[in-house]
Amino acid sequence: MAVIRDVMPAFELYQPSSVADAQKLLQQHGSDAWVLAGGMDSFDWLKDRIRKPKVVVDLSGIEELRGVRTTGDGVEIGAMTTLTEVVNHPVVKQKYGLLAEAAEVVASPQIRNQGTLGGNVSQDTRCWYYRGGWPCYRAGGNICYADTPEGRNREHAILHADRCVAVNPSDTAPALIALDAKFVLRTPKGERVVDAEDYFIGPEIDITRLHILQPGDLLTAIRISSAWAGTQFYFEKVRDRNVWDFPLLNVASAMVLSGGTIQRVRIAVNGAAARPLRLKAVEDSVRGQPRNKATGEMAGKLSVQGAIPLQFNAYKIPLMRNLVKRAISGVEEATWAS
Amino acid sequence: MGFIEWATSPWGQSVPIHIAWFLIWVAVIAGLLFLIVHAIYVMYFAKPRVFAADDSSAASASIPARVPRHSLVARLFHWIMAASMFTLLFTAFLPKVGIQFNWVTYHWIAGAVLTASIVFHIIHASFWLDFWSIWPDRIDLDDAWKRVRRFFGMPSPPPRKFAKYPLENKLFHGVIILCGLSVILTGVFMMSRVRTIFFPRNPYLFSDMTWGLMYVLHGLAGVGLIALVMMHVYFGLRPEKRAITKSMIFGWMDRDFYLEEHDPERWKVETSSSSSNRIERRGITDAG
Numbered sequence: 001m002a003v004i005r006d007v008m009p010a011f012e013l014y015q016p017s018s019v020a021d022a023q024k025l026l027q028q029h030g031s032d033a034w035v036l037a038g039g040m041d042s043f044d045w046l047k048d049r050i051r052k053p054k055v056v057v058d059l060s061g062i063e064e065l066r067g068v069r070t071t072g073d074g075v076e077i078g079a080m081t082t083l084t085e086v087v088n089h090p091v092v093k094q095k096y097g098l099l100a101e102a103a104e105v106v107a108s109p110q111i112r113n114q115g116t117l118g119g120n121v122s123q124d125t126r127c128w129y130y131r132g133g134w135p136c137y138r139a140g141g142n143i144c145y146a147d148t149p150e151g152r153n154r155e156h157a158i159l160h161a162d163r164c165v166a167v168n169p170s171d172t173a174p175a176l177i178a179l180d181a182k183f184v185l186r187t188p189k190g191e192r193v194v195d196a197e198d199y200f201i202g203p204e205i206d207i208t209r210l211h212i213l214q215p216g217d218l219l220t221a222i223r224i225s226s227a228w229a230g231t232q233f234y235f236e237k238v239r240d241r242n243v244w245d246f247p248l249l250n251v252a253s254a255m256v257l258s259g260g261t262i263q264r265v266r267i268a269v270n271g272a273a274a275r276p277l278r279l280k281a282v283e284d285s286v287r288g289q290p291r292n293k294a295t296g297e298m299a300g301k302l303s304v305q306g307a308i309p310l311q312f313n314a315y316k317i318p319l320m321r322n323l324v325k326r327a328i329s330g331v332e333e334a335t336w337a338s
Numbered sequence: 339m340g341f342i343e344w345a346t347s348p349w350g351q352s353v354p355i356h357i358a359w360f361l362i363w364v365a366v367i368a369g370l371l372f373l374i375v376h377a378i379y380v381m382y383f384a385k386p387r388v389f390a391a392d393d394s395s396a397a398s399a400s401i402p403a404r405v406p407r408h409s410l411v412a413r414l415f416h417w418i419m420a421a422s423m424f425t426l427l428f429t430a431f432l433p434k435v436g437i438q439f440n441w442v443t444y445h446w447i448a449g450a451v452l453t454a455s456i457v458f459h460i461i462h463a464s465f466w467l468d469f470w471s472i473w474p475d476r477i478d479l480d481d482a483w484k485r486v487r488r489f490f491g492m493p494s495p496p497p498r499k500f501a502k503y504p505l506e507n508k509l510f511h512g513v514i515i516l517c518g519l520s521v522i523l524t525g526v527f528m529m530s531r532v533r534t535i536f537f538p539r540n541p542y543l544f545s546d547m548t549w550g551l552m553y554v555l556h557g558l559a560g561v562g563l564i565a566l567v568m569m570h571v572y573f574g575l576r577p578e579k580r581a582i583t584k585s586m587i588f589g590w591m592d593r594d595f596y597l598e599e600h601d602p603e604r605w606k607v608e609t610s611s612s613s614s615n616r617i618e619r620r621g622i623t624d625a626g
C-alpha cells in the first residue's frame with residue numbers, strides 16, 4: 001500500500017469554547033501556537049508546508065467572538081463574525097455602509113461565507129516570494145526578493161517601504177480606519193483597545209508582522225462608534241479581475257459635508273504600503289474646502305507625495321492619486337488622469 | 339541550538355542568514371561576569387602595583403602640572419565614535435530583544451558617521467599623532483611577562499612603568515580595531531541592501547553565501563562590541579582609571595598620576611615653556 005509522506009505536518013488542534021480558554025492556550029504555547037479564524041489565510045500556509053506550528057488554536061467554537069451587537073454608541077463586531085454576516089447585517093448596511101461595501105468586495109461569496117472580519121484585518125501579506133517560503137526579510141532572512149532589479153513587484157509598495165516592500169491586502173482595514181474603529185485585544189496584561197490605524201505596523205517597526213498582535217494576544221472584537229455613522233462614504237477597490245482577487249489598491253473615506261464644504265473627513269488607502277495608510281495630510285488639507293474637482297486633484301497629488309515606485313509598479317502612483325481624487329471630490333467631479 | 343541561523347535559498351542552497359540572537363545575551367552576560375570578577379579581584383585579591391625604579395623624580399621638575407594627553411581633535415573623534423557606537427548598538431539590538439522602533443535609518447546614519455570618523459582617525463593618527471604609541475612594543479611584552487610571573491608568585495624583577503598607553507589599552511584598541519573594521523566593512527556593503535543616500539540598492543552584489551557570511555560576521559563583531567563596550571565603560575568609571583577618563587574629556591592628566599604610572603623615558607612630554615604656557619592657556623595640545 002502506498003504511503004503518502006508529503007502531508008501537512010502534524011499539529012495539536014485545540015478548539016476552545018471561550019475566549020478565556022483560548023487565551024490560556026495561546027499564553028501556554030506562545031509562539032508555537034497558530035490562531036485559526038476562518039482559515040482562509042491559515043490553510044494556505046499550512047498546506048504549502050511553509051508554516052509548521054506545533055499547536056493550532058481554532059476559534060470557530062467560541063460563540064462570544066461571533067455576531068454584530070449594537071451598543072450605546074455604535075456597534076461591536078466579534079472578530080469571528082464572517083464577512084457575509086457583516087455585509088448582510090441591517091445596522092452595518094444602514095449606518096456603516098462603508099464597511100459593508102468593503103467586506104462585500106473581498107474575494108468570492110464562498111470565501112466571505114467562511115472568512116472572518118478579524119481574519120481579514122489580520123491576514124498576512126500576499127507577496128509571492130514570502131508566501132513561496134523564500135528566506136526574505138519578512139521570513140527572518142536578510143533580503144527582499146521583490147525589491148531587486150529583476151523582482152516581480154507589480155503589486156508591491158510605493159510608500160513607506162523599509163527593506164521589505166510587501167503590502168497589506170485587507171479590504172476592510174481602510175474602511176475601519178475611515179470609520180475610526182477601535183480594535184479590542186486580549187493580551188496577557190488584560191484588555192487593550194487600540195485605534196484601527198494603530199493595529200497595523202510597517203516593516204520599520206517589525207518586519208515580520210503586519211499588525212501588533214504578539215504571541216499570546218487575541219483580537220476579540222471591533223467597535224465602531226456612531227461618530228461617522230451614516231456619513232457620506234466612498235469605497236473603491238481596483239484589482240486585476242472583478243471577483244476573487246486582492247486589491248492592487250483600495251480607498252475608503254467617510255465625509256461630513258455642510259453646504260458643499262467638507263466639514264470632517266477620514267480617508268485611508270490600502271495596497272500602497274505594508275500597512276493601511278490613513279492619509280492625515282489629505283484630511284487636513286481638504287477640511288474646510290469645497291468638495292469639487294480642484295480639491296480632489298489637490299488631495300490626489302498630496303496623497304502620493306514621497307511615493308517611490310519599484311521596477312513594475314509605477315502605475316500605482318497615478319492609480320492612488322486618482323482613487324483619492326475620486327474619494328474626495330466624488331466620481332462625478334473626478335476625471336481619470338494618467 | 340546553533341550560533342548561526344541558516345535558511346534555504348531559492349536555489350536550494352543552505353546559506354547562513356545571521357547569527358542566532360541569543361548571542362546578544364551571551365555577550366551581555368559575559369561582559370557582566372567579567373566586570374563582577376574583575377571588581378571582586380581588585381577589591382579583595384589584587385596586590386599593590388610595583389614598578390621598577392626610574393628617574394621620574396629627577397624628571398618631575400620639568401613636567402608640567404597638566405600633562406597633555408589627547409588633543410581636542412582626538413577627543414572629538416573619541417566622543418563622536420562613542421556616540422555613533424552606542425547608537426549602532428542600541429538600534430541594532432534593542433529591536434531584537436523586543437523593543438520595536440524604526441531603527442534602520444538611525445542605524446545606517448550612525449554607521450556612516452562611525453565610518454567617516456574612523457577613516458578620519460586612521461589618517462589623523464597616521465600623520466599627525468604618534469602612530470606607534472598605541473601598538474604593543476617589545477618592552478610591553480617583556481613587562482607583561484614579568485607581571486604574569488609575579489602574579490603567579492614566581493621570581494621576577496618589577497616591570498617598568500607604562501608608555502603613553504598601558505598594554506591593556508593597546509590590546510583593547512587592537513580588539514576594537516578587529517571588531518570595528520569588521521562591522522564597518524560589512525556594514526558598508528550591507529548599506530547596498532537598504533535605501534540610503536549613498537548608492538543605489540543592489541542586493542545581488544554578492545552571492546547568497548557571501549552575503550550570509552557577511553551578515554554573520556557583522557553580527558558576531560556586533561555582539562562582541564557589546565561586551566567590549568561594557569568593559570570599556572566599566573574601566574572608564576573605575577576610580578583608579580579616572581585620571582585616564584578625565585584626560586579624554588579635558589585633554590590632560592595630573593602630573594602626579596603621570597609620574598606614578600608612566601615612564602617619562604617611554605612617553606616624553608612636551609616641556610618647553612612656550613608649550614607649557616600654551617597648554618595652560620588652552621588646557622590641551624597634541625599628545626604623543
